[in-house]
Amino acid sequence: MGTFLFNVLAIFTLVTAVGVVVNRNAVNASMCLLLSLVGVAGLFVGLQAYLLAFLLLLVYAGAIVALFLFIVMLLDTKGDARPTLHKLPVAARVLAVGLVGLGVVSFVAQGKLPEPAIGNAPAVGATLKLYAYQLFSTYLLPVQILGFLLLIAMLGVIVLSKRFEGLEDIK
Amino acid sequence: MIAPTLNAYLAVAVLLFAIGLIGVLIRRNTLVVFMCLELMLVASTLALVAFSRYNGTMDGNVFVFFILTVAAAEVAVGLAIIVALFRKRQTIQLDQLNTLKN
Numbered sequence: 001m002g003t004f005l006f007n008v009l010a011i012f013t014l015v016t017a018v019g020v021v022v023n024r025n026a027v028n029a030s031m032c033l034l035l036s037l038v039g040v041a042g043l044f045v046g047l048q049a050y051l052l053a054f055l056l057l058l059v060y061a062g063a064i065v066a067l068f069l070f071i072v073m074l075l076d077t078k079g080d081a082r083p084t085l086h087k088l089p090v091a092a093r094v095l096a097v098g099l100v101g102l103g104v105v106s107f108v109a110q111g112k113l114p115e116p117a118i119g120n121a122p123a124v125g126a127t128l129k130l131y132a133y134q135l136f137s138t139y140l141l142p143v144q145i146l147g148f149l150l151l152i153a154m155l156g157v158i159v160l161s162k163r164f165e166g167l168e169d170i171k
Numbered sequence: 172m173i174a175p176t177l178n179a180y181l182a183v184a185v186l187l188f189a190i191g192l193i194g195v196l197i198r199r200n201t202l203v204v205f206m207c208l209e210l211m212l213v214a215s216t217l218a219l220v221a222f223s224r225y226n227g228t229m230d231g232n233v234f235v236f237f238i239l240t241v242a243a244a245e246v247a248v249g250l251a252i253i254v255a256l257f258r259k260r261q262t263i264q265l266d267q268l269n270t271l272k273n
Contacts, residue, residue, distance in 0.1 A: 003175050006175040006179065010179070010183045013183065013187065014183065014186055014187060014190065017187055017190045017191070017210055018190055020190075020194060020203070020206055020207060020210060021190060021191075021193060021194035021197070021198065021203075021207065023203075026200055026202050026203055029203050029206055030202075030206060033206045033209065033210065036187075036210065036213075037213065040187075040213050040216075040217055043180065043183065043217060044217075044220055046175070047180065047220050047221055047223075047224040048224060049220050049223075049224065049232055049235075051232075052216075052220060052232060052235050052236065052239075055236070055239055056213075056216075056239065059239050059242075059243055060209070060213070060239075060242075063243060064209065064242070064243065064246045067246060067247070067250055068202065068205075068206060068246075068250070071202060071250050071253065071254060072202055074254070075202070075253075075254070075257050075263060096196060100189050100192060100193065103185070103189070104185060104186060104189055108182050108185075130229055131229075131232070131233065131236065134229055134230075134233050135233065135236070138233075139233055139237075142237060146237060146240050146241070149240075149241065149244055150240070150243075150244055153244035153245075153247055153248050154247075156248050156251070157247050157248055157251040160248070160251040160252060160254075160255050161251050161254060161255065
């Protein structure tokens with residue numbers, strides 16, 4: 001991918017990410033999150049991780065942002081107060097912003113990593129078959145654990161959202 | 172065609188992570204805080220994919236595969252918790268959820 005396309009995608013991603021933070025309306029914030037995820041998926045394409053870009057769009061943009069929107073509509077909260085740093089002591093505020101800024105500046109200015117010799121090697125992560133080999137040989141145990149994790153998450157969501165008779169008086 | 176360097180991708184990932192972190196720190200709406208957490212997660216996956224691409228290995232990509240799955244489960248459970256919280260307290264503003272204080 002050319003540098004121009006990278007620049008466009010990077011700026012798009014970062015600007016929409018700022019939109020998530022500064023938007024006072026939660027619906028607009030989730031729309032900005034959607035756009036930012038599309039930008040990140042474009043960056044994944046630039047890194048030749050086509051399957052991951054597709055999955056990011058499918059899982060995040062398709063499922064997670066839709067879930068967020070659904071919950072925002074369901075809860076129907078009034079417009080958020082203006083984002084402020086109140087309640088934090090001044091010292092903590094200065095320290096937090098300073099540390100984040102220092103980290104970003106030092107990284108951008110001096111964080112040059114040595115480029116590997118195979119910097120332009122052909123993509124290894126492009127085909128589905130390679131993922132399948134890895135997932136069902138090296139990472140077989142994590143795949144099974146993830147299956148259990150999804151099962152447990154499903155059970156947890158059911159328990160959390162179902163009203164049980166007689167348990168409502170527990171404070 | 173000049174490919175962008177690894178450093179450029181990592182800079183984007185760091186900036187995205189910083190924006191997400193600032194959002195987590197300054198927002199008061201639990202849903203938006205949760206969205207900013209997702210942004211931080213996506214930033215870390217971007218760094219993983221970039222490293223994986225520039226080392227010529229598959230492991231980072233497989234890790235991102237796992238992270239996507241865990242994120243889906245996490246969002247489902249987190250939103251269920253937020254809905255349960257709203258049902259109990261009628262608010263999801265973080266500065267009003269201070270029962271555990273003191």
